[in-house]
Amino acid sequence: AVRPLKRKRQLNKTNQMQHSNKHAGVFDDGHGSRGRDVCRRHELYVSFRDLGWLDSVIAPQGYSAYYCAGECNYPMNSSMNSTNHANMQALIHLTKPDVVPKVCCVPTELSAISVLYYDRSNNVILRKERNMVVQACGCH
């Protein structure tokens, strides 16, 4: 009986964690900032519906923006999309952590989204916004 409770409390904590991240219209996958996993892409959905814009935005109803988070520690394997420089910086960080910062987990490939909406004169506008969706993360 205790374990389910513990698990329930654990779930509540996770939900609470997700809830606190749930600013109107922005959801992430909740465990992105806790686990010590390696640099990778995490789910982050921006919902136009929850932002109350569906009177103006015809399509889409939201989009997956994603974000990058995770550790960039030496040695970095190929999946971490790192550069020689990043490997060098990670090595030097090990020897001088107060001087040289850690290598950052950042987007290395981004793509555009298109948004179809009404403007104030009821004209229909199609706008392409570049660099809005993370396609890949890496250590840099």
Place this chain on the structure above:
Amino acid sequence: SGHRLRPPYVFPQRRLGIHERRDMQREILAVLGLPELPRPRASPAASRQPASAPLFMLDLYHAMADDDNGGPPPPHLGRSDLVMSFVNMVERDRTLDYQEPHWKEFLFDLTQIPAGEAVTAAEFRIYKEPSTHPLNTTLHVSMFEVVQEHSNRESDLFFLDLQTLRSGDEGWLVLDITAASDRWLLSHNKDLGLRLYVETQDGHSMDPGLAGLLGQQAPRSRQPFMVGFFRASQSPVRAPR
């Protein structure tokens, strides 16, 4: 404080106040390049708005999405990052006076064009139904920009495009009006006037309506509209707030 090793990417966990949420939404809109406040809830008048432009733009939206996934971009779309359709329109006809050439004129409000956008292409789209008189003949449809109107004489016109078709043809007629964009970028607040003429093979002027060209009286999905394709001429500088 640097000594107590905080998890490297924990974000401050606190609820945003009402004003902060409103500011946050405004910032998200700015990042998306959208106008500041969403359009007010659709008024009843909006339901009588032409549906032709939204339907066309929805097709462009899907084509742009395909373009992102490597599909062939439709014409004009590949070089544009903004497409605007204009429906706010006033329509004027001169079709009753038998001596003058007949024409149909369309006025468009271009005030919503954002600054810093360069026109890559512009089209005027009007739907043509099959026309029976005269039967099975060639029609020449020409489009002009009304540059300057005069009370005592004909307006100054600037030729834009000419299309030749058969009286029995049906479908969307697309007229290239890109050449008019030089002027409209200089004077946003002046309505753009487009004038349409139809002539038969032997040069007689014809009422565009009789030729099957539908104006504002057409069903909502077939009303004429204008489309502008734009490219941002410089990367938008986001003012610090």
